[in-house]
Amino acid sequence: MGVWNTFVEGDNLEVMAGLEPGSFDLVCSDPPYNTGSLFSYVDDFRGPDGGRAGRHQAWVDFMRPRLEAVRELLAPSGAVFLSIDDNEQARLRLLMDEVFGEQNFLAQVVVNLNAKGRQLGSGFATNHEYLLVYARDARACVLDARTPDTVDPDDFPQTADDGRAFRHLPLRNTNKKFNPVSTPTMHFPLWGDPVSGRVASEPFDGGQEITPVFGDGRPAVWRWSRPLVDARPDDLVCREIRGKHGPRVDVFQRDWLEAPGGRRKKLRTIWLAEEVGSTDTAVAELKSVVGHVFESPKPTGLARRILRTMPADARVLDPFAGSGTTGHAVALLNVEDGGSRTCLSINVAEPVRPGSNAALAGLATVADITRARLRAVAEQVGGGLEER
Template sequence: MATLTFKGKTFVQNHHLAVKYHQLVPKKDKSLTDKVSLNDNLIIHGDNLKALKALLPTYAGKVKCIYIDPPYNTGNEKWIYNDNVNSPMMQEWLGKIVDKEDLTRHEKWLCMMMPRLKLLRELLRNDGVIFISIDDNEQHHLRMLMDEVFGEENFITNIIWQKKFSPQNDAKYFSDNHDFIVVYAKKKNISDEKSGWIRNLLPRTESMEKRYSNPDNDPRGPWSSSDLSVKTYSKDYDYPITTPSGKVINPTRGRCWRTSKDNLMKLIKDNRIWFGPDGSNVPRIKRFLSEVQKGLVPLTIWLHKDVGHNQQARQELKEIFSDADFPFETPKPIRMVQRILQITTDKDSIILDSFAGSGTTAHAVLDLNKEDGGDRKFVLVECEDYADEITAERVRRVIKGVPGAKDEKLREGLGGTFSYFELGDAIEMESILEGGQFPTYPELARYVFYTATGEEFDPSKVDEESNFIGESKEYEVYLFYKPDMEYLKSTSLTLERAKNMGLYKGKKRLVFAPSKYLDTEYLLQYHIEYCQLPFEIYKLKE
């Protein structure tokens, strides 16, 4: 396989591992829910690389569909490289706008994307899939980067989306009327396997349904008819047919019937041949709606009449925000994102968008849930300052309803909830005992459990009183911690605390505490594997 080489690659290909876990700080005043929870629909404000790492303890291996719309790197977007990578060259990049005159803008874009794609892949289920909007500026680089991160064998397709419907007459060479949507599975399904991504069929349209009728009141329901003859001539299939009215009909010159005479008799007996209302027309074969495929195979060309265009997306924003101005050059229409959801998700799937922008993905999820009664969940991440005023505010308005909106569903409100979080401080384990920033008990429990076991953390299992934080395949996990320096200095795993853990249930007890007053004999007796805070959190998962 061809490999992609670019400046900074050696420093970023494992940078996602060095990114520290950060606290996710709930903001009740910005949420639209009675109880803020990481298991709700989520909008997270903060750097998306750090936010993706912070989501791992709760969402690793759980996301069914990812849709992202990263910077196209046109040179006009004024995006800034902000990843604090341990490289003198890349330290020079920090905080500087990437524009057209920047000779390293493609390298910077690749260095920005690589660690994010690696974390996104970790968040996907094995049967998950990622869709990425892009244009000609980086599409070729993205394909090679995705081949490296997701595997060339997991490439699904490259969709062409008609983003404009009118020609650009002042274009120097060609009128640019399309973008791409690059699609990769985490694991492409193989026909003899039950695992891996399997796409859904698209729903049939109303116009398609109208092609079916039932003029003869067939008990099998509506049907349409098609020509019984074919161009590929066969002498055996060239024979006369006598209609119910007694008229004899032969296939037209150079054609023959599509089936043998014996099989035709069976079809006539089964009332699958239509001779017209008076029984004298050229025979046609009936195809019943109940027997056709329940949906449509998705195409790789998405026309604006089917999924919308950029101008429509701007109009959708205007309908929600009236005369507000927006910092989005190429917003995506709701119908386009909905098509992605229809192809990829079930009614209870989790959808992630880590370049959330105007919040179209959340809007599309809520709209589709309203339409089909689904319970899909969105997770949005937005790093810009408009995360609350535009991204979250759009979601608030479409949930509650937009007075004066033309669309009835939007006017009434789509319903739903979401929890708003901001990226907090890094969980600096090495500085906890030195008086550094103290994470809350739930945050540290989430971090400790996932980092030590590599398994999903369930906050409902936490019992701070008994210090129990959850159960993995191998361990019962306990955490002796409070965000208080005196507690950390004075608390140890003692014989009394070991006894209070209750009866042994067949799994080792993984116990995190600042210190212990138990020798090896007692640790073995009570099936305890002791890990000192903060230094031994990482060893088990490794």
């Protein structure tokens, strides 16, 4: 088994220039939010006039070449997730459209990292940030935006004789875009018996002929082909229902909670703290490995949800590694599911604030924090650490 985590200290633009194009499947990172604090890259981050407009433009100028480098490093099937807050969200979205192309935009996710909201200052109690998600090439991207985490067993209220939970789904296609005109091969008769529940593609004693119709009686189509009906008759049931024009019989699919290969559900675009963790849980995670040495780390639960959208052998890059959450999450998830993900974390030697917890702990730079965390993760979780 190879080393899971690698850490490189340096300016990410310089480091990325020395990496092989197309060598990463996923970029997961938390770039600077441009809140006006000091910044330790070579770029003039504050802008020529020091004002708000100049600072915004300087931030865009700082990010553009780094995003272009990220794009070059992504495999055609890869994707990028970038965290951002309201301060630069609009500019980052436009910049990502420019660098990656609008056609490769996948999602803008709202992440609820502070359930109570920030109480300092005036105005609203902000309790969210964003994740911007783009593909290198949406046509080739292997990102799977489904997860078992959001499957609710209460959505499957029926129980079979063998104890398996299921729900009834109409076999007819409820999307009116699909109809006998658009998909004529999916409009054909079935036979069903509402007493026994039996469904078949050929007539049988006690069976009634059933053709798919919408609720208003207009012709519809089935979701399953005739061969699939023949192959899975035990997953279908005939029932009598109350239609718009009185009782009628219809065909339903038994949709099992424990589906083959594991049931997964599409991720929503609002991720709650109870699902992915919060800033508070992230601080506690970091404290458990190296101490309270970073003001606002990201929770590993957030990074693990992102990692699960890609294959279990994904090559991951975090060019703004910060406290090292991404690398930590890679190790945790590899242990959890037996994956072989690898992560390259990059961080510049940005000085920590004098008198801060990190400084008091002997960690002079943010890179020192990244390194210390990934070393501790290698010791506690496994997977090793290579330092360059």
